[in-house]
Amino acid sequence: MDQTQEENMSPDKLRIMVLDDEPIVCKRLKPALEKLGYEVDTFTQSPEAMHQIQQTSYDIIITDLKMKEIDGMQFLTEAKKRHPGTEVIVITGFATMETAKQSFQKGVFDFIAKPFKLSEIQEVVNRAAAKIRGPAA
Amino acid sequence: MIFIIGIFVYLSFNNVLSKLRSIEIIDDVNIALLEMRKAEKNYFLYRDANALKELAKLGEERYEIIQVSKSYVVPILNKSGRKNYDRLLDILKEYLSLANNAIKTKEVPRDFEAKLRTMGQDLTSVSELLLKQERENVSRTINNNVLMLITSLGVILVIQLILWQYFFSLIIQELTVMERMIKMVSEGRFHEVAVKPILPHNEIEIAIKAISDMARKLEKREDDILQAGKLASLGVLISGVAHELGNPLNNISLMAQTYLSVYDMLGDEEKKNFMGDIYNQTERIRKIVENLLDFSRQKKQELQECDLKEIVRVSLSLVANHLKLAKVKQHVAIPENLPPVQVDASQIEQVLVNLFINAIQAMPEGGDLDVNGSYDPQSANLILEIRDTGIGIQKDYLPNIFDPFFTTKSTKGTGLGLSVSYGIIRQHHGDISVESEEGQGTRFIIKLPAMKK
Incomplete structure (x- = not known):
């Protein structure tokens, strides 16, 4: 795994977790988001990601919905329970209104259907970051 | 006299x-x-x-x-x-x-x-x-x-008795033929009933001819129902396939977007890697589409020597994505040295896909799907057991589940899947039966005659 556990990170840098069992998604999202100044950890195995959120918190979690082992809905429910301040962005190929609605009910920040544009996800992440920083600023 | x-x-x-x-x-x-x-x-x-x-x-x-x-x-x-x-x-x-x-x-x-x-x-x-x-x-x-x-x-x-006996046995013989034909119709083996058109000489033969004609018409209709059933399961498969296609499509899209934005900074080797990755993803799509097309194609029944294990493997691959999404774990136990079967592989795949989809839909919270194969030398049958740990079937529904248009899924089901499956298995001289316990799961048992050497 290529997650980094920096103790002395910049207070400005928001931490983002990307969870998708497609390695290419992780591989491509990581540099695209790092370019915007975020600190990005990526996971392709949901149990590992689950383990990780028990240890540390993330500002933004980007997760696929349908995965082997623990599915995205279960994962984001757990993440929201642990850290209610975490904004969750759902990406999935299983784009139906039903799942979208369901994820919104869980307090999901936004919902992005695969295939998506990198600019699209960058824009949503920026909006989520603005929301996180907004009240603090 | x-x-x-x-x-x-x-x-x-x-x-x-x-x-x-x-x-x-x-x-x-x-x-x-x-x-x-x-x-x-x-x-x-x-x-x-x-x-x-x-x-x-x-x-x-x-x-x-x-x-x-x-x-x-x-x-x-x-x-x-x-x-x-x-x-x-x-x-x-x-x-x-x-x-x-x-x-x-x-x-x-x-x-x-x-x-x-x-x-x-x-x-x-x-x-x-x-x-x-x-x-x-x-x-x-x-x-x-x-x-x-x-x-x-x-x-x-005495002569009268002998003549009477003779005509009586003639009638019995024809009635037996009729009975056999009706049995074949009820088992869906229309093809065998509809083979030889006869010139009717008496009332019984007229009835036999009528049954034969009916079988021919039913055979034609059965093809339509078979295709309708296939299209119905295809509808279910499609949603899984859409998701399955979404991932490689998304990967290609991401690769292409990245490639376009960082094109100037890439070396030859990196460019080659990008294209290689994109190619691999298109291959992934091709296989998914090919599987689906192969499944949906309407074909005349084609009996061939087949390995049941391979049919199970192909069928499972068609629903692999569904299994993954529903968090259903598959456990396949089929011995390597099973005798071959003479079947239309695509039809048996259709049956298995139906049963797998049913099993997956019966386990919305996930569960286990067991597929066990064995050979019974006494009956010379190959036995395939498909067991889920799903919600089970209500006892009073059990006698009807192979009836056409009978469904427990209200508008989501067509009621064709199991009746078509039943028809296919009977056409292969096999048998399909079901056992279910509400809240425990359902077990389908398919018997197919082993190929005679």
């Missing part, structure tokens, strides 16, 4: 009738001879010439009568009767000549009386014998006729 017996009876009664007439004549002769013997007695009493003349006269008359009657009686008599009749004439002739001689010579030889008496006695005894024989003949003929009638009645009865 009855006509022949009728003619026979008529002829033999005619025969009896003429015999009776001959008896009448012989009886007359007999009486006439007895009258003559009376004259003979008179002669012996008075011993005069007049009495002798009277005797001779009566004798002449009798001779005349017997001679005349001969042409009438002889054809009716049998051989010994005829002999006796002739003997009667001979004796009478001799008797008369003896009497006439005595009249002529007016002289009675010493042994004349004794001779005359003996001959007279001979005459009566022969004529009585003749009468007796003829009476016996008649009664024998009548007896024979009665016996003949009873025998022929028996024979007619």
